Amino acid sequence: MKNDKFSIRFPIFVTILSICLLILFIISFQIGSYPIEANVLLDVLLSKIMDIRVYWDSTVEKIIMDVRIPRIILGILVGGSLSVSGASYQTLFKNPMVSPDILGVSAGAGFGAALAMINSGTWAEIQISALLFGLLAVAIAYLISKVSGTSDITTFVLAGVIVSNFFNALLSVVKTYADTDSQLPSITFWLMGSLGKGDTEDLIRIVPIVFVCIAILFICRYYIDVLSTGDEEAMAMGINVNIIRTAVIICSTLMTVISVSICGTIGWVGLVIPHIARMFVGARYSRLLITSFLMGGFFLLLMDNIVRGVSTVQLPLGVLTSLVGTPVFAVLLIRSRRGKENA
């Protein structure tokens, strides 16, 4: 008889993961066209809170504070947010194949960003447009499922698929009107995802939203577990299904849309990471939430380091996550099917 391996494994796993993330965080500063030594990094960071004699070049400080820090922390937060959204949607929709853009967020945001780009919008305008259209897409999906008169989740997911396709069609329309020399490439690159454009202001915007959303999801942790058994059973166990479901969808959507608006569409993270996390810590949502966040942050930061490390060509981040994510998922699929046969 197996013991409850996850209860023992979980704290160890989270500790190891946190240490790995911290090490990767420090290493990440070394990568790029301007390497920064660890002791200089430490002194620069410490100088913000303590009195330390400045012996470094002001460019070094500028790079650390304005370029590396936003990009590295954004990488962690975006990866973490997408993974947590994925984990939440999967549990809520009782479907392991669901990814954070299932309700149409990414398609809406992609259209919004492209629309802003052909109107020569600034970076801020592009972001806001992506954000608004991402939210609009989910709102439309919600309305469709409301109008249909059923409250079941399948209708909502189907409506999300419809809305996704609709916005993708609109995106194609925008692309055909785009100027092929400058606008079309920038739209294409945006759609492939990149952390390169993120700055300190983005960081300031994303931090509170991610923090609040994760806090709300954590408060709902037991309710989300119960919801994964089905609406009626959840109701019989005293859950106000509509309220909890709405809260989870709003939090997950917000985290996804803010991530997408900053770095474009980054596929596979939100789908694959929760699966790997579940393999290590089990299905319980409270554990899944924490593990997915750490793993997702680690994964995306690692991918972004590869993007930055390969100096010859800047591979788009979204493409790299898909390139790595799909084979990993294939392996997971084979493993889980084999496991089932043996069980």
Added chain:
Amino acid sequence: MLEIKNIKYEYKKGPLVLKDISFEMDKGDCLCILGPNGTGKTTLLKIILGFFKPLAGSLYIDAQNLSEITPHKRAKLIAYVSQSSNIIFPYTVREVILMGRTSHLSIGASMTSADNSIVDEVMKGLCITHLQYKYFQNLSGGEKQMVMIARALSQQAKYIIMDEPTSSLDYSNQIKILNTIKQLSKAGYGIIMTSHSPNHAFTSCNKVLLMKDGYIMDFGSPEKVVSSKNLTKLYNADVGVAKAILDDELFTYASKVCVPII
């Protein structure tokens, strides 16, 4: 005391499913609802559980109006064992049973050791402690049903509603579940179950409700209600009720059994 008064219900733009349903039962009673398919048995259960709002009528538990309380409070009064539970993610049996404690949590709080010891007790009572670290999704149908009952018990509600608790089980597991139901009603739980086998009324219940076309055909003790005349009318088929007296080397036992006349 669970009181159901003049419940009416219709599905959207459809005919009335439940036309006028009233009955009472107490803690310690085990009520078996019998009736052909599509007669509104499951609908009635779902109304009692609060999934559907009745068109008219009222429901009370110990003089508390069920339509006026939150799902949270209702869950402390009534628990539910569904026909079959489909949990996709790899939750362990222990985690599934612990879910029954959710209605006792205040917002944001964690499960305590008290919640865990209630789960321990429930598992021990149903003899399923050995399953606790197995994945729910890998269990057999009978084991799953026992875990679902355990989850309902950990909710600590005095009334438990079971929708065809034996429907997809083999014979030995059916007997196991029926036996468990009998023990629970002896322990003071009020149980409402639906069934397609009128024999279940004799094996574990002390009250029977016959439902046909949205009305109550008859209500009372199994001895009185489950008769050849009633069953033949209920199912539109010839069904007789016979006395079975066992007196052999294994058993000395007297009961009634329903026999289809074919």
